[in-house]
Amino acid sequence: MPETANQSLSRRQFIAGTTGVVAATVAGGCSNPDAQTDERPAGVPVSPFGRDSTAMEVTEGLDLRGKTAFITGCNSGLGLETMRVLTQRGVHVIGAARTLEKAETACAAMTGTATPVACELSELQSVADCGRAVRAMGMPLDIVILNAGIMSLPELEQVNGIERQFFVNHIGHFTLASYLTDQAIAAEQGRFVILSSSGHSAAPDAGIEFDNLSGERDYRPMKMYGQSKLANGLFTRELARRLSGTNATANCVHPGVINTNLGRHFPKWQLVAAELIGWTFMKSLEAGAATQTYVATAPVLAGYSGYYFADCNPVMPDPRMLDDAQAAQLWTVSEEIAGEFLHA
Numbered sequence: 001m002p003e004t005a006n007q008s009l010s011r012r013q014f015i016a017g018t019t020g021v022v023a024a025t026v027a028g029g030c031s032n033p034d035a036q037t038d039e040r041p042a043g044v045p046v047s048p049f050g051r052d053s054t055a056m057e058v059t060e061g062l063d064l065r066g067k068t069a070f071i072t073g074c075n076s077g078l079g080l081e082t083m084r085v086l087t088q089r090g091v092h093v094i095g096a097a098r099t100l101e102k103a104e105t106a107c108a109a110m111t112g113t114a115t116p117v118a119c120e121l122s123e124l125q126s127v128a129d130c131g132r133a134v135r136a137m138g139m140p141l142d143i144v145i146l147n148a149g150i151m152s153l154p155e156l157e158q159v160n161g162i163e164r165q166f167f168v169n170h171i172g173h174f175t176l177a178s179y180l181t182d183q184a185i186a187a188e189q190g191r192f193v194i195l196s197s198s199g200h201s202a203a204p205d206a207g208i209e210f211d212n213l214s215g216e217r218d219y220r221p222m223k224m225y226g227q228s229k230l231a232n233g234l235f236t237r238e239l240a241r242r243l244s245g246t247n248a249t250a251n252c253v254h255p256g257v258i259n260t261n262l263g264r265h266f267p268k269w270q271l272v273a274a275e276l277i278g279w280t281f282m283k284s285l286e287a288g289a290a291t292q293t294y295v296a297t298a299p300v301l302a303g304y305s306g307y308y309f310a311d312c313n314p315v316m317p318d319p320r321m322l323d324d325a326q327a328a329q330l331w332t333v334s335e336e337i338a339g340e341f342l343h344a
């Protein structure tokens with residue numbers, strides 16, 4: 001039986017509890033919190049970069065001028081830092097935030113070129129409007145970083161009858177991707193980079209609970225976050241399969257543990273503790289943005305698709321993220337949920 005958060009509070013779980021974001025890594029209720037191993041998938045290039053490398057370092061010397069990227073969650077945390085580095089390296093970034101005002105403020109702070117768009121992932125009309133706006137821009141998308149996310153809502157919240165973390169983190173991005181795929185395929189080597197988390201190991205033992213997407217049965221904040229992050233990984237896997245035969249690729253990443261606004265829903269004592277001792281085990285924001293930036297830009301990764309990266313290198317995820325049958329089922333169920341809002 002998996003140990004639940006209430007059954008014991010180990011030292012590691014205590015440390016985890018000192019920050020909202022670290023709970024993404026060692027989530028309560030997780031049967032195998034260290035499911036992500038250092039084992040590497042065969043044949044995928046290993047980089048000289050690691051845990052402390054920054055997004056600036058992993059793009060050092062790259063000429064990214066002329067490339068276009070799209071990023072969700074551009075106004076905060078990892079998305080903002082990734083946009084900062086990409087624009088500094090010459091990429092035109094289309095930055096999406098929940099409101100146009102937030103996107104405009106974030107984009108205006110960039111030294112390079114950034115175009116703001118609104119995308120509220122919990123409202124599929126907003127997602128569709130964003131997708132159409134980006135399609136209307138017409139340019140190939142070299143990089144699509146599906147980065148926005150929420151974590152560990154204390155009480156069950158639903159969107160259209162679906163648990164909110166699953167809806168925002170997965171369904172919103174799944175719907176958005178349907179609009180952006182043509183432009184990624186049109187690029188010389190378009191790359192989807194999807195933010196998962198090692199917190200995917202907190203998902204239910206059997207993987208996605210398709211009979212409980214409402215979240216009403218046994219709602220636990222980190223279990224549902226884990227399920228949404230597992231969904232990000234399974235979506236990546238099926239997207240990669242569907243992109244095979246094109247020049248486009250899809251990979252997902254665990255960025256590390258970084259003290260961003262992601263922990264906003266955690267109790268105040270945990271946030272205070274994170275401020276006090278988080279430095280002992282967390283990455284800086286600059287290092288936190290490195291893995292997604294590396295996977296989005298590293299020339300050596302051209303053509304590699306369907307992999308999971310952490311600390312700027314390919315690693316093996318929890319086996320539940322390698323379940324092709326569940327990845328296919330998730331795609332079908334997600335299409336049903338997104339319905340008329342999907343790009344045909």
Ligand SMILES: NC(=O)c1ccc[n+]([C@@H]2O[C@H](COP(=O)([O-])OP(=O)(O)OC[C@H]3O[C@@H](n4cnc5c(N)ncnc54)[C@H](OP(=O)(O)O)[C@@H]3O)[C@@H](O)[C@H]2O)c1
Binds near residue numbers: 021076121147150260
């Ligand atoms: N930080 C970590 O330790 C860690 C670890 C593993 C994985 N991750 C993943 O990294 C990604 C980025 O997280 P972060 O750490 O940078 O957190 P963050 O600072 O809280 O940024 C999250 C971004 O997502 C946006 N967002 C939230 N709800 C949204 C919605 N309904 N529609 C559109 N955008 C929405 C937020 O917008 P607002 O600011 O307007 O709310 C914000 O821009 C997430 O997918 C997260 O799961 C982070």
